[in-house]
Structure formats: structure tokens, C-alpha cells
Amino acid sequence: MYRYDEYDQRIVDERVAQFRDQTRRYLAGELSEDEFKPLRLQNGLYIQRYAPMLRVAVPYGLLNSTQVRKLAYVARTWDKGYAHVSTRQNFQYNWPALKDVPDILAALASAQMHAIQTSGNCIRNVTTDQFAGIAPDEVVDPRPISEIIRQCSTFHPEFALLPRKFKIAVTGALEDRAVLQMHDIGLQLFRDAAGELRIKVWVGGGMGRTPVLGSVLHEALPWQHILTYIEAIVRVYNLHGRRDNIYKARIKILVKALGIEEFKRQVEAEWAFQKDGPNTVTQAELERVAKSFTAPDYEALTDSDASFDARLAEEKAFANWVKRCVHAHKQPGYRAVTLSLKTIGIAPGDISDKQLDALADLADKYSFGELRTTHEQNVVLSDVKLGELFALWQDAKAAGLATPNIGLITDVICCPGGDFCDLANAKSIPIAESVQRQFESLDYQHDIGDLELNISGCMNSCGHHHVGHIGVLGVDKNDSEWYQVSIGGKQGNDASIGEVIGPSFAADEVAGVVQRLIDVYVENREPEERFIDTVRRLGVAPFKERVYADRQPGKKKVEA
Amino acid sequence: MSNLIKLNAGVAAIVADDAWQIVHLPAAEAEVKKQAGKVVLFKLTGAESATAEQIAATEVPAGKVVLPLSVWLARKAEFAARVAAGEVGVWLETHELVETLAADQPDLNVFPLIAVFIERFADGRAYSMAALLRTRYGFKGELRALGDVLRDQLFFMKRCGFDAYQIRADRSAQDALASLNDFSEPYQAAVVVDQPVWRRHARS
Ligand code: SF4
Numbered sequence A: 001m002y003r004y005d006e007y008d009q010r011i012v013d014e015r016v017a018q019f020r021d022q023t024r025r026y027l028a029g030e031l032s033e034d035e036f037k038p039l040r041l042q043n044g045l046y047i048q049r050y051a052p053m054l055r056v057a058v059p060y061g062l063l064n065s066t067q068v069r070k071l072a073y074v075a076r077t078w079d080k081g082y083a084h085v086s087t088r089q090n091f092q093y094n095w096p097a098l099k100d101v102p103d104i105l106a107a108l109a110s111a112q113m114h115a116i117q118t119s120g121n122c123i124r125n126v127t128t129d130q131f132a133g134i135a136p137d138e139v140v141d142p143r144p145i146s147e148i149i150r151q152c153s154t155f156h157p158e159f160a161l162l163p164r165k166f167k168i169a170v171t172g173a174l175e176d177r178a179v180l181q182m183h184d185i186g187l188q189l190f191r192d193a194a195g196e197l198r199i200k201v202w203v204g205g206g207m208g209r210t211p212v213l214g215s216v217l218h219e220a221l222p223w224q225h226i227l228t229y230i231e232a233i234v235r236v237y238n239l240h241g242r243r244d245n246i247y248k249a250r251i252k253i254l255v256k257a258l259g260i261e262e263f264k265r266q267v268e269a270e271w272a273f274q275k276d277g278p279n280t281v282t283q284a285e286l287e288r289v290a291k292s293f294t295a296p297d298y299e300a301l302t303d304s305d306a307s308f309d310a311r312l313a314e315e316k317a318f319a320n321w322v323k324r325c326v327h328a329h330k331q332p333g334y335r336a337v338t339l340s341l342k343t344i345g346i347a348p349g350d351i352s353d354k355q356l357d358a359l360a361d362l363a364d365k366y367s368f369g370e371l372r373t374t375h376e377q378n379v380v381l382s383d384v385k386l387g388e389l390f391a392l393w394q395d396a397k398a399a400g401l402a403t404p405n406i407g408l409i410t411d412v413i414c415c416p417g418g419d420f421c422d423l424a425n426a427k428s429i430p431i432a433e434s435v436q437r438q439f440e441s442l443d444y445q446h447d448i449g450d451l452e453l454n455i456s457g458c459m460n461s462c463g464h465h466h467v468g469h470i471g472v473l474g475v476d477k478n479d480s481e482w483y484q485v486s487i488g489g490k491q492g493n494d495a496s497i498g499e500v501i502g503p504s505f506a507a508d509e510v511a512g513v514v515q516r517l518i519d520v521y522v523e524n525r526e527p528e529e530r531f532i533d534t535v536r537r538l539g540v541a542p543f544k545e546r547v548y549a550d551r552q553p554g555k556k557k558v559e560a
Numbered sequence B: 001m002s003n004l005i006k007l008n009a010g011v012a013a014i015v016a017d018d019a020w021q022i023v024h025l026p027a028a029e030a031e032v033k034k035q036a037g038k039v040v041l042f043k044l045t046g047a048e049s050a051t052a053e054q055i056a057a058t059e060v061p062a063g064k065v066v067l068p069l070s071v072w073l074a075r076k077a078e079f080a081a082r083v084a085a086g087e088v089g090v091w092l093e094t095h096e097l098v099e100t101l102a103a104d105q106p107d108l109n110v111f112p113l114i115a116v117f118i119e120r121f122a123d124g125r126a127y128s129m130a131a132l133l134r135t136r137y138g139f140k141g142e143l144r145a146l147g148d149v150l151r152d153q154l155f156f157m158k159r160c161g162f163d164a165y166q167i168r169a170d171r172s173a174q175d176a177l178a179s180l181n182d183f184s185e186p187y188q189a190a191v192v193v194d195q196p197v198w199r200r201h202a203r204s
Helices: A006-027 A033-041 A065-078 A098-109 A143-153 A223-240 A251-258 A260-274 A283-293 A306-314 A316-325 A353-366 A386-398 A429-438 A442-448 A507-524 A531-538 A541-548 B052-057 B069-084 B098-104 B125-134 B151-160 B173-181
Strands: A045-047 A052-056 A062-064 A082-085 A091-093 A168-171 A185-191 A197-203 A215-222 A334-339 A350-352 A370-373 A379-385 A453-456 A470-477 A480-487 B004-008 B011-014 B065-068 B088-093 B113-118 B142-147 B164-166
Touching: A006 A033, A006 A098, A033 A045, A052 A098, A062 A065, A065 A082, A065 A091, A065 A098, A065 A353, A065 A370, A082 A353, A143 A168, A143 A223, A143 A283, A185 A223, A197 A223, A215 A223, A215 A260, A223 A251, A223 A260, A223 B125, A251 A260, A306 A316, A306 A386, A316 A334, A316 A386, A316 A442, A334 A386, A350 A353, A353 A370, A353 A379, A353 A386, A379 A386, A429 A453, A429 A507, A442 A507, A470 A507, A480 A507, A507 A531, A507 A541, A531 A541, B004 B173, B011 B173, B052 B069, B065 B069, B069 B088, B069 B098, B088 B098, B088 B142, B098 B125, B113 B125, B125 B142, B125 B151, B151 B173
Parallel strands: A168 A185, A453 A470, B065 B088, B088 B113, B113 B142, B142 B164
Antiparallel strands: A045 A052, A052 A091, A062 A370, A082 A091, A082 A350, A185 A197, A197 A215, A334 A379, A370 A379, A470 A480, B004 B011, B004 B164
16 A cells, blocks of 8 residues: 655645644634635535534545554544544544644644545545455556546645535446546546556546536546646636536536537647646656555465355354455455444444454454445455455454445445534434334345445435435425435446435435335346346336325325 | 735745736626525636726826736737836736737737736636646746735645735735745646656655
């Protein structure tokens, strides 16, 4: 994993000093609220309902055990003993005091971490595939290019105050696990016929009020030009993106208004001047960065293990966990493991300081000291030996990290919502919990199979509801909390945006609505057919019919 | 007390005497535009800046003057001799295009000074405008930031090519000086520090 050299460390340390002074000036009344706002946001600091929320960057989701222990320390020292994994692979703290934030940042900097550009109208933390470097379907490891982009975008002077936030995702595998087409820029790395590294560039995707899938801007960009090409895109956006209306300020609106052809023409015209400039990446620089991401010291193993097979046969609980939480690995004899942060009764993505410490220990003991966060708000141990899976399972269970529900209906993606977030229309955490309780039975969950249920507390779509097989969105109706339900959204190569099934529901109806959707699926599914496939085959109509069958708007509620 | 900071060979200092006079258009009736229920704070790129009446009514004093782009474009014939004497600069608003000025005047170095007026500090268009002026159009004279110019944006302005900063009147230019050096070794190439860190230093 990438380790800071003196230059990385200096930038982070200077940032701490800068923000310490900015905070001091704000608290002393020398900076107005409006002036401080973009400064604190670009350091991941929101002012929330009860306290500020601090978002810590986890570049492309990669962490080592030292960093995780530091995150635990921060949770214990300055928060209420827990942290939260966001849908952009970052960590969030919900209860720090503003005056403590400079000290928190200093603590993070001591473990090569920061909160730079985790919010605000700038280029945000780059995200990627949680199985980068280990997925069997990987063609190119996306991490070196991600790190190169991270460095170039950090305090890029020209793009410090964009019309709106700007998100970049990178993958290098056949299956898109980073929701590329839902990003301002999505980059898909591949090799051309001659074996050269190329990049397919998507632009103008995004969620929010106007969900749009990205369009292809370049089919096969040579990798050397990745930074200058991104600079050309962002310059066109910076100068021509709309600043007059916050809902129309994302690049997707500009791309739509101009049309992809005209947008491309403008980018190419801009790029003609920047191409081959000093930010052009050299082979030597790519190799230097790539050295940080070489494979760990794997043992030469065969891809089977007798003790593992025996445990699998005799322990159903272990087999269930393996089925949902253990993933293929390109190295024989190794597996990737997802540790669920979706235990019923705990807000999705939340993790306590003790669990963070336990996680660090698990990483050290079983996975070369490294781990990853996922945009589904779970944690991955990337390199676990087949023969050690059983021991890991037992340890993880003891730490409350072995719920066998990855990819199932209770593995809800859920934003902090109205319990914490100032922008929320409605609470989201209690909705997640009501659905989890409705489908508490593990056998039932496993029978339903692959299902992604995503909840956002408002149109900002942090809970990715547009791409949930079932999406739930908090809406505000006459000052009370209502929920709009959509189905048919999907992430991945065949990404789609969900369709709203009809009028919205009260909070206590949502679990019943989901139950009816599942009933229609279970009654109609063909062998091996997933929920999303049934929806695609049948369309929304039969689902809609069942949900609203006996419901008169405003009168009778949906019951399970 | 002057609130103008200038960079000279990389060294920043407050300059006491500044002969340049910023020429403003006479005020027009302001219409309050709204979008999504909120007052629009930023003009759209390419939007009209001034009416013909405003341009005609703009009074230009003697001496060194910095003209609004619209006045320059419409009335430049009046100023030929003063341009030759190095007494004319131009200022742009953030919704105006650098291309418009460059199309009109291919050699921008006839102007000793070009300024960008930043109505709101959060308007990052000024950065791209500065970068374009310095790189694409090869402008070598003084590039001054006017308007809502605050210390926490100075480092970025500097790296995009601004070398003079008219700090907002209610703030201390003295305090602001420190922020020009917030970061010592930036990652990427820009106008100032024109090579990325990995080309400047051998990194491990
Ligand atoms: S989706 Fe809305 S409510 Fe949820 S975290 Fe994002 S901004 Fe807050």
C-alpha cells in the first residue's frame, strides 16, 4: 500500500497547520461563517444537527492496521466511541467538537491520513474497486493510477472552487464494482490489442436530483495523458458549469446541455493545449507509484484445503458465512473476506472503537496488515489463506463482525439521514432497521438471495438509492417524513437507474412495502433468478399493483 | 494604508503607491434574479456585462487606467495613444471570457496590467482565467485579483498566475501575506511551480 514520503507528509502536516490557523481565526471572529464554510468543507467538516461531522479520507478505500488503530483512538478520544464508513469508502465521525478538529487532524497525519477534499466543491477522494489487486477478473490494477490522480487533484490550484463537487472513480476489472457511470468522471483501465494500458473515460454521471448515467468521452486514452485529460475536462467544467443554481451545477448538467459531442469537442480543444505538458505521466513515475502496490508475500499454495472443506461440511453457520462473505482471489489458496458492518440494531456502516482495534488485529493476524472499506459500507480483508478462514470467522464473530449477510437484503446501504445530517428530509437509519427486522431470519434472507437495498435521507443520494435493486428515498411532505420507493436500479456493467413505483409511504409502512415487493419476486422468480432480473423481466407493474392493491392514499396503510 | 500585495520575483510585499485607477461602469438598475428560490449570486459564463448606455457613460480619467472589458471592446479607438504609452489595462469579470479579450487583442502584452474582478471569493473561474492568460495567451504583465480577495485563497491564486492581490478593504493585507506560502512543495504542475513534485525531486 502507498506509504508517504517526505513530500506527502509535508503537505499533510502543512494542511494541519493551515487549518489550525483557519479554525482559530473563525473562532476569534476573524472569518465569517460564509468564508469559513468552504475552508472547513474542504477539510471534510460539516456543521450538522448536533455537532460537526468530520469525514476522513480513505484514498481508494485502502487502510493499514496502524491507521485503523488511529481511527479507533480518534473515536475514543474525541467522539463517542464509534465511527461510520460512508458510501464513498471514507470514515466519518459524528460528534467531534470544532475546536478539537485541528488536533484530530494532527493525530490522523501521524498515521498518514487526512481529511483533505472529502467535501466541498472540489475534486473529492478518488474511489475504486474494493477488490483492486486481488480480483480474478482484474485486467489492470487501478490503484497506481488512482494514487497518481489523488496527488494531482490534492490542492490543485485551478480546481479549488468548482461549481460543485466532483467525483472520480477508477476500475481495472471486467466487472465494474465502483459504479463508474454514476461519477463525474469514471475511468476504466484496460489493455489494448498491443498490450498497452488504455483508459476508457466516462463523463457526466451522477445521482442527486437528476440521476444520469455517464457518457463515453474517450474510448481508449493512452494512460500517460490521464492527468492532462482530466485537467482539460475540469477546466471546461470550471469555466462553463452553472454556478447560478446549486441543483444544476454538476458537470452532468453541462454535458447534457451541450450534448456529449459538443462537450467532447470543447474538451479536445482544451486538451490540445495541455497534452504533453508537465503533468504528463512518465513510465518511471507510474512504476515508482506502482511499487507501493505490489502483491504481498504470498505462500505458494494449492487452491484447496482439507481442513476448510471439513469445517464447511460440518458447520452450517460457517458455510453460510463463507457463502456470503468470502470472495474469489487471483492467488491460489487465498480468499478475500468481507466483514459485515450491517448487524441488526446498529446503524449500517457504524463501527465501535473496540471493533476497529479488533479489525486491526484481524488484519495483522490474517491479511498482511491491510484492509479496505467498501462503498457498500463494509470492510474487506483482502488476502486471507483458505486454511485460516475458519479461525478468522471465529475471531470475527467474537468481535461482532461476522454477520453472514453480504449482498443480502439486510446488507442495507444507508446514509446517516435525519438522525445526523442537516440536509436530510427524513431519517434513514430507523428505516434500515425496520427492514432488517422484517427480514431477520437468516434462512429467509439466504432464500431471497442477492438483493441490494439502498436508502438515502434526501435527494443528495449519499445512500445510492438510484442504483439499489430496491431504493428508498426520504422526502418531505408537509413537514413530515415520507419515503419514495423505487425498484430496478443496479450498479455494475449493466447499471440502471431505478423507477419510482408510485406515491410515497409513511415510515412505518416501508418494511411492509419491501415485504410485498419480495413476495411478488418469490412467487414469480424462475430458478436461479435474482430479484433484479425478475424486475427487469416483468417490469414494475406487477410489483406496483401488489404494493398499492389495498392502499388508498392517505387512508389505509400498507401492512406486511 | 494600502491593501495591495504584489509579488516581485517571488517575494510578496505590500505596495504603498499604486498609480492604476480601476474604472467602473456606472451602476445600472439591478434586477434580482432567482433560481430554485434563491437569489442568483453568480452570473453565467458568457452573460452580458453592460449595456451600451453604461459603456458610453463610463468616465475614464487621465493617467493609468484599468478599463472594464466591455468599455475596452467598444471604445478602444479612443485609447490608442494611451495604450502605446503603457497607460491602459483591462479588467474582466469572472463570467467574461479570456478568449473574448484575446480574440480582440492577440498580443495581450500591450497591456501592462490585466485584472480579474472576483465578486464572490468562492467563484473559482478566476483561477482558470488566470491560468489561461499566463499559459495559452502568454501574458507577462501584472495579473491582479480584485474584489472579494481573501487570504485563504491566495495560495491558489498565486499558483494560477496572479501576482497582485487587492485584499478586501476590511481585511489586513499584512496578515494575508503569510497565506501565500501555505504549502511549500505542491504535488502538481501549475503556472507557478511549473513541474510536478516527482519531476522536481527524486522521490523514493
Ligand atoms: S443523502 Fe441527504 S440525508 Fe443522507 S447523508 Fe446525504 S445529504 Fe444527508
